[in-house]
Amino acid sequence: MHALRNPSRAFGLLAAGSMLLATTACGPIVFSDDASLAIVGTAAPEPEPVAAPEPEPQKRVEVRDNKIVINEKVLFEVNSDKIREVSHDLLNEVASVIKENPQIKKLEIQGHASAEGSDSHNMRLSDRRAKSVRKYLTNKGGIDKSMLTSKGYGETQPIASNDTEDGREKNRRVEFVITEQEITQKKVEVLEDGTEKVIEEKKVSG
Secondary structure, X not given: OOOOXXXXXXXXXXXXXXXXXXXXXXXXXXXXXXXXXXXOOOOOOOOOOOOOOOOOOOOOEEEEOOEEEEOXXXXXOOOOOOEOHHHHHHHHHHHHHHHHOOOEEEEEEEEEOOOOOOHHXXXXXXXXXXXXXXXXXXXXXXXXXXXXXXXXXXXXXXXXXXXXXXXXXXXXXXXXXXXXXXXXXXXXXXXXXXXXXXXXXXXXEO
């Protein structure tokens, strides 16, 4: 074995070789095939859509201004003042609304008819039907009879044309008109901070 004649030269070659290996190892790795890499994992679920709130169903019976409005008809037997059983729940609800609104003092039950038949017959029939509703509310609904009156108006107050069956059906109806109710009147003073102070309050009949 021969000894190295120039040790410094040999050390320089080794150092250069090490740098070359290091440079090669740190370079980019290139894949030669065209196969794609599969990404393993579960995608985040999409948020569920928020459902819009359902509109409140229309009330069958409600107080509006000077009326108790019913959004269904009180039904009677044909050419009769006998209330059909299917309308009993509706009238029970009318009685409940009257009790829930103590400001209502007097109520007129009105019977109305279409233009079919004679004027006198329609007047009598609408009056009998209004009386039947009054009797039901006092006997079955527990309403004080002193606060209820009834009257038939026949065909004198139509709300639709009597030239069509649909219009005539709308004209055959019962209405509940508030003839007296207690109204609270308030007199207020607006303070410097914008708030209101009640300085007088009284109840009046209207």
